Amino acid sequence: xxxxxxxxxxxxxxxxxxxxxxxxxxxxxxxxxxxxxxxxxxxxxxxxxxxxxxxxxxxxxxxxxxxxxxxxxxxxxxxxxxxxxxxxxxxxxxxxxxxxxxxxxxxxxxxxxxxxxxxxxxxxxxxxxxxxxxxxxxxxxxxxxxxxxxxxxxxxxxxxxxxxxxxxxxxxxxxxxxxxxxxxxxxxxxxxxxxxxxxxxxxxxxxxxxxxxxxxxxxxxxxxxxxxxxxxxxxxxxxxxxxxxxxxxxxxxxxxxxxxxxxxxxxxxxxxxxxxxxxxxxxxxxxxxxxxxxxxxxxxxxxxxxxxxxxxxxxxxxxxxxxxxxxxxxxxxxxxxxxxxxxxxxxxxxxxxxxxxxxxxxxxxxxxxxxxxxxxxxxxxxxxxxxxxxxxxxxxxxxxxxxxxxxxxxxxxxxxxxxxxxxxxxxxxxxxxxxxxxxxxxxxxxxxxxxxxxxxxxxxxxxxxxxxxxxxxxxxxxxxxxxxxxxxxxxxxxxxxxxxxxxxxxxxxxxxxxxxxxxxxxxxxxxxx
Numbered sequence: 001x002x003x004x005x006x007x008x009x010x011x012x013x014x015x016x017x018x019x020x021x022x023x024x025x026x027x028x029x030x031x032x033x034x035x036x037x038x039x040x041x042x043x044x045x046x047x048x049x050x051x052x053x054x055x056x057x058x059x060x061x062x063x064x065x066x067x068x069x070x071x072x073x074x075x076x077x078x079x080x081x082x083x084x085x086x087x088x089x090x091x092x093x094x095x096x097x098x099x100x101x102x103x104x105x106x107x108x109x110x111x112x113x114x115x116x117x118x119x120x121x122x123x124x125x126x127x128x129x130x131x132x133x134x135x136x137x138x139x140x141x142x143x144x145x146x147x148x149x150x151x152x153x154x155x156x157x158x159x160x161x162x163x164x165x166x167x168x169x170x171x172x173x174x175x176x177x178x179x180x181x182x183x184x185x186x187x188x189x190x191x192x193x194x195x196x197x198x199x200x201x202x203x204x205x206x207x208x209x210x211x212x213x214x215x216x217x218x219x220x221x222x223x224x225x226x227x228x229x230x231x232x233x234x235x236x237x238x239x240x241x242x243x244x245x246x247x248x249x250x251x252x253x254x255x256x257x258x259x260x261x262x263x264x265x266x267x268x269x270x271x272x273x274x275x276x277x278x279x280x281x282x283x284x285x286x287x288x289x290x291x292x293x294x295x296x297x298x299x300x301x302x303x304x305x306x307x308x309x310x311x312x313x314x315x316x317x318x319x320x321x322x323x324x325x326x327x328x329x330x331x332x333x334x335x336x337x338x339x340x341x342x343x344x345x346x347x348x349x350x351x352x353x354x355x356x357x358x359x360x361x362x363x364x365x366x367x368x369x370x371x372x373x374x375x376x377x378x379x380x381x382x383x384x385x386x387x388x389x390x391x392x393x394x395x396x397x398x399x400x401x402x403x404x405x406x407x408x409x410x411x412x413x414x415x416x417x418x419x420x421x422x423x424x425x426x427x428x429x430x431x432x433x434x435x436x437x438x439x440x441x442x443x444x445x446x447x448x449x450x451x452x453x454x455x456x457x458x459x460x461x462x463x464x465x466x467x468x469x470x471x472x473x474x475x476x477x478x479x480x481x482x483x484x485x486x487x488x489x490x491x492x493x494x495x496x497x498x499x500x501x502x503x504x505x506x507x508x509x510x511x512x513x514x515x516x517x518x519x520x521x522x523x524x525x526x527x528x529x
Contacts, residue, residue: 097152098184182297189396229437268293277289321410340416359409371395374396436456445486
């Protein structure tokens with residue numbers, strides 16, 4: 001994607017980029033782009049045959065058996081890096097997936113250098129043209145990623161030097177890999193957040209559609225995994241929609257905080273060259289440059305926050321998975337997944353398993369583990385940059401890939417299940433689900449709640465002894481417990497009557513749930529008809 005660098009009039013002047021002056025900032029709009037994900041194969045490192053050679057599918061090569069290419073940073077070195085160190089320290093097998101964002105950053109940087117008179121317009125044009133050709137080669141599958149060039153940045157820069165020569169050697173002016181990689185990473189995470197939010201919205205729509213298909217269906221509500229009170233199934237489904245909306249809010253908050261540019265912070269101290277960090281920040285859609293160059297290159301709080309948000313989403317999805325796996329069991333029998341989202345057993349012919357939701361539950365551990373990896377990675381690092389931070393990419397890539405997969409399969413599962421109304425209806429009488437509504441009845445008669453609680457408890461005990469439900473007790477049975485009971489007590493008994501009595505804001509009453517459905521239809525932009 002070419003950036004609009006044809007005119008300098010849209011950029012803030014060089015004078016305004018000084019340490020003592022910063023322009024007013026505005027929130028940038030979302031830019032949805034195609035997000036590149038790393039391969040799922042584990043990274044191969046140096047060592048014995050258990051680890052083997054580098055993954056050939058990464059199309060990474062070395063120069064074994066030939067004179068090694070001089071590193072772009074190798075001026076002060078007299079010996080070549082040995083193969084074991086090269087294999088151990090390379091990151092190209094996974095960070096090549098930052099190529100699009102690395103090229104975006106280089107376009108912005110080259111255009112700024114020309115605008116500031118640090119390189120010529122002619123050199124800028126050659127650099128931009130070369131970057132375009134490299135991007136086309138990568139996307140066409142014709143680019144050879146070399147492990148001896150270490151990472152995505154050095155691979156692209158070295159290839160650019162091979163293509164256009166001396167002008168390419170000017171591209172790294174006033175830039176370090178420290179600020180370069182963080183620019184790439186923030187751009188990648190920004191796009192990843194946009195994609196995750198889109199996947200969350202798809203699941204919300206699927207859950208809302210499921211709720212609308214089952215309007216009026218009463219199911220047992222549980223606390224401590226014991227029968228508690230009757231609730232409308234749409235009310236339960238919308239609880240997950242609400243949780244997912246908070247997940248979106250956390251991601252948006254994270255996006256706003258990470259959307260600041262480290263480009264131009266260089267290694268850690270900035271530069272004495274007259275660069276314009278506001279120009280590159282604006283070109284890349286950031287809110288502003290980060291104020292402190294040491295902070296800009298050393299902190300990873302934005303990925304910690306990102307993976308924390310992913311972990312909370314994963315926990316919500318895991319709870320959904322657990323509930324639906326239970327409900328699909330013979331013991332519950334409340335829902336039946338279609339064959340298209342079920343699997344069988346290699347030995348038991350009768351089995352039909354809700355495996356997708358079991359794996360949603362299981363993969364939540366992986367997302368949480370990615371967060372823990374990053375927390376431990378960062379906990380003991382002194383300022384500023386340390387090579388340990390090379391290890392931040394794979395957990396983030398894995399977290400994003402996994403959470404998107406969990407969201408997508410949950411949405412598919414939601415669209416391919418049926419709730420078994422007959423089985424649910426048979427299950428409703430058990431558990432005295434209307435007991436709390438009966439206590440409310442006594443409160444309305446002027447009896448203190450604690451007394452009401454005790455009287456209803458005695459009523460339930462009587463039912464247990466008689467092996468019946470509350471609505472099966474006679475009026476004489478009730479009056480043997482308290483004279484406050486009257487003939488209107490039966491208007492509060494039974495799950496249908498109990499649900500009708502709910503009226504507080506956000507409750508499971510029919511009118512309340514209808515209002516919740518209308519709210520979400522409007523918020524998600526779904527036609528009510």
